[in-house]
Amino acid sequence: MDENPGLSEQYRTASPWPFFIALSIPLAEAGILFNLFAVAVGGLLLFFGCCAGMLQEAGYVDRPWRSLVVGAVIVLAFGGLLLYADTQVANEAVQLAERGYAVLVAGIILFVGGLLGEVFVDDGEFAV
Amino acid sequence: MQLNGQLALTILMGLFLVGVFAWLTRVENWSGYTPLSSGGSAVSGESGYVSEEKPxxxxxxxxxxxxxxxxxxxxxxxxxxxxxxxxxxxxMRTELATPETVLVQPGFYNSLLTSHGITMLFLFGTPIIAAFSNYFIPLIIGADDMAFPRINAIAFWLLPPAALLIWAGFFPIPNLIPAQTAWTMYTPLSAGVGQGNQMNAGVDLMMLGLHLSGVSATMGAINFIATIFTERGEEVTWANLDIFSWTILTQSGLILFAFPLLGSALLMLIADRNLGTTFFAVGEGGGAMLWQHLFWFFGHPEVYILVLPPMGLVSYILPRFAGRRLFGFKFVVYSTLAIGVLSFGVWAHHMFSTGMDPRLRASFMAVSMAIAIPSAVKTFNWITTMWNGNIRLTAPMLYCIGFVSNFIIGGVTGVFLASIPVDLVLHDTYYVVGHFHYIVMGAITFAGMAGIYYWFPLVTGRMYQRSLAKWHFWLWMVGTNITFLAMILLGYGGMPRRYATYLPQFASLHQIATLGAYMLLLGGIIWVWNMVQSYFEGPVVEDGDPWDLEASGLRTVEWDWFDRKLQTKIADGGEEEPVTDGGVVEDESADELDTDE
Structure with missing residues (x-):
């Protein structure tokens, strides 16, 4: 039985990335909101890592590493914003700095990962 | 102790990430991708486990x-x-069988009513519409798939975590209670201020879950707009685009404008609760009115987000069993678009009793009355389609007719509520509850059932059990009208919404409503049984036109697709088929033809 009559056989019907991207968003959100350092870092890494992988899979980029660096810049900017906001908030109960550090750590890991991949991973492995 | 907790969490998270990484490298051969110059979704000549076939x-x-x-x-x-x-x-209905609390405590009752509303609107209503649109829109408009297949998958997979977060308060987790804010989450109650218990993290989790479901709906909407605009087959033009796609396109437009606003308002509320902001603080911020305006600017289009595609389903399915084409197709499309535009101009009719400016109130009353016109145009079109038609009372048709009937009652009661003086009397009574349940249960869910029965043979390759389907319909039709008519009468009597207890004078009508709810439960059990048993054991459909639509010239393209699917099945000759559907080798054609009657 042909499940897809009339459809090109080259059509891709599976991708492992969406599931983990969907999982990473609540992890990152909950981690940042409830100030859970590891969950925030892990959720952000998972999100931007899988986005880079998916961009490569879809053919929008050749290699995932620069996407990681772009992700890192966004994350670092957000972390910086949180740190700046913390200095503007007088309320002692609101701890934006800790959340900011978690986001910054995720950004640094993404940045280093992207940089190492760009420099050290052999281009031959990604040959067309 | 706290450090140990953080350490454990870090290790757990690390192990999880390593596990994901290891699994991904096993499933995907990263180095083997062949980038496409077009950047499209079709990938050719690639290697890797999941790229060649469905795993x-x-x-x-x-x-x-x-x-x-x-x-x-x-x-x-x-x-x-x-x-x-x-x-x-x-x-809840069982609890309401008696005036005093017997079964559940009032606090828990409030949690149930909150979760019932959010679950039915965001976790049932929107997804069940997405089920139909995902499966059928690409088939109907001749697209290979959605425009963004991976975004489509992300949009779906956001929903299970959303449900877990929304229901988190019900799970046996220490110090976590379910939200009791009702689905409207009015401040200051939902802001957690005062002496109540709504500062609990369970309420935050519910809001996060709702936010996620909004992100999911927005992603889906962008995908449908892109798909219907760019992925149509050559023979599908705007002039002959089908009515279901029109309603999904309009709905997607509404989602695009409404859901990001809900997301933003929720983030503001979460920030008020956790980060010391004062968006909705009484006195310093916008107060309760700001929340109500923001919420209902989303909330009323949400009603049409939920009802337009079911209207599309009815407009699509009803003519097939009336033996005639949809009467006034163009005007049904125009009405859909008109409802889409007007739906953004009626939100404050939910707030007539808040003490807002009477001049504003009058304008919202006018638009709310005006939106009844395109709705009535559609209703008359459905009736005229059936007029003098060759009506076949199959289960999908019964549900379509049930939809029209219940929609009229739900709609007319709504016109009365749109009138300010009437609303001031009936606001926050069971009349409102009865009115909108006629729409969400009597109309939206009925249309969903029409779709499920209509396409059951196409999706499963088997036919459902007709007599059980009729039992289901009549239990639901009678049950819906008993339950929600009783609520409308309760509202006339002055019974307020959202209470676990009530005065003894309301007991009879409440008991009638509970009886109706049990009829709905019974019908629902029959439906689930019918679906599950028929999926496994129902008679195999061998004809690509199980509804006999060809005779009246009303067959549509998805049945042609189904027919081609069946033809290739026969051409396979019952041999082992290639593993295209998950590795399960199905060889139904040989043996099950003998066993099924």
Whole structure:
């Protein structure tokens, strides 16, 4: 039985990335909101890592590493914003700095990962 | 102790990430991608495990980007949420059989009513519509798949975490209680101020879950707009685009404008609760009115987000069993678009009794009355389609007719509520509850059932049991009208909404409503039984036109697709088929033809 009559056989019907991207968003959100350092870092890494992988899979980029660096810049900017906001908030109960550090750590890991991949991973492995 | 907790969490998270990484490297051969110059979704000549065929077993469902698979997952998810939300309300209706509290405490009752509303609107209503649109829109408009198949998968997979977060308060987790804010989450109650217990993290989790479901709906909407605009087959033009696609296109437009606003308002509320902001603080901020305006600017279009596609389903299915084309097709499309535009101009009719400026109130009353016109145009078109038609009372047709009937009652009661003086009397009474349940249960869910029965043979390759379907319909038709008519009468009597207890004078009508709810439960059990048993044991459909639509010239393209599917099945000659559907080798054609009657 042909499940897809009339459809090109080259059509891709599976991708492992969406599931983990969907999982990473609540992890990152909950981690940042409830100030859970590891969950925030892990959720952000998972999100931007899988986005880079998916961009490569879809053919929008050749290699995932620069996407990681772009992700890192966004994350670092957000972390910086949180740190700046913390200095503007007088309320002692609101701890934006800790959340900011978690986001910054995720950004640094993404940045280093992207940089190492760009420099050290052999281009031959990604040959067309 | 706290450090140990952080350490454990870090190790757990690290192990999880390593596990994900290891699994991904096993499933995907990263270095083997062949980038496409077009950047499209079709990938050619690539290597890797999942690229050549659908993987087997559970991995197939976790990794699929096929619109039909995702449609089925949306459907299964929606049905599960419907069962959960239904059981919640059965508990509530049981409690309401007596004036005093017997079964559940008032606080827990409030939690149930909050979760029932959110579950039915966001975890059942929106996903069950997405089930139909994902499965059928690409087939109907001649597209290979959705425009963004991976975004489609992300949109679906956001929903299970959303449900877990929304229901988190009900799970036996220490120090976590379910939200009791009602689905409207009015401040200051939902802001957690005062002496109540709504500062609990369970309320935050519910809001996060709702936010996620909004992100999911927005992603889906962008995908449908892109698909209907850019992926149509050559023979599908704007002039002959089908009515269901029109309603999904309009709905997607509404989602695009409404849901990001809900997301923003929720983030503001979460920030008020956790980060010391004062967006909705009484005195310093916008107060309760700001929340109500923001919420209902989303909330009223949400009503049309939920009702337009079911209207499309009815407009699509009803003519097939009336033996005639849809009467006034163009005007049904125009009405859909008119409702889409007007739906953004009526939100404050939910706030007539808040003491807002009377001049503003009058304008919202006018637009609310005006939106009844396109709705009535559609209703008359459905009736005229059936007029002098060759009506066949199949289960999908019964549900379409039930839709029209219930929609009229729900709609007319709504016109009265749109009138300020009437609203001031009936606001926050059971009349409102009866009115909108006629729409969400009597109309939206009925249209969903029409769709489920109509396409059951196409999706499963088997026919449902007709007599059970009729039992289901009549139990639901009678049950719906008993339950919600009793509520309208309760509202006339002055019974207020959202109470676990009531004065003894309301007992009879409440007991009648509870009886109706049990009829709905019974019908629901019959439906689930029918679906499950027929899926496994129903008679195999061998004709590509099981509804005999060809005779009246009303066959549509998805049945042609089904026919081609059956033809290739026969051409395979019952041999082992290639593993294209998850590795399960099905050889039904040989043996099951003998066993099924």
């Amino acid at each position: 087997a077993g559970i991995v197939r469902w976790l990794t699929t980007v096929d619109h039909k698979d995702i449609g089925l997952m949306y459907g299964a998810y929606g049905v599960f949420a419907f069962v959960v939300g239904g059981l919640m309300v059965i508990l």
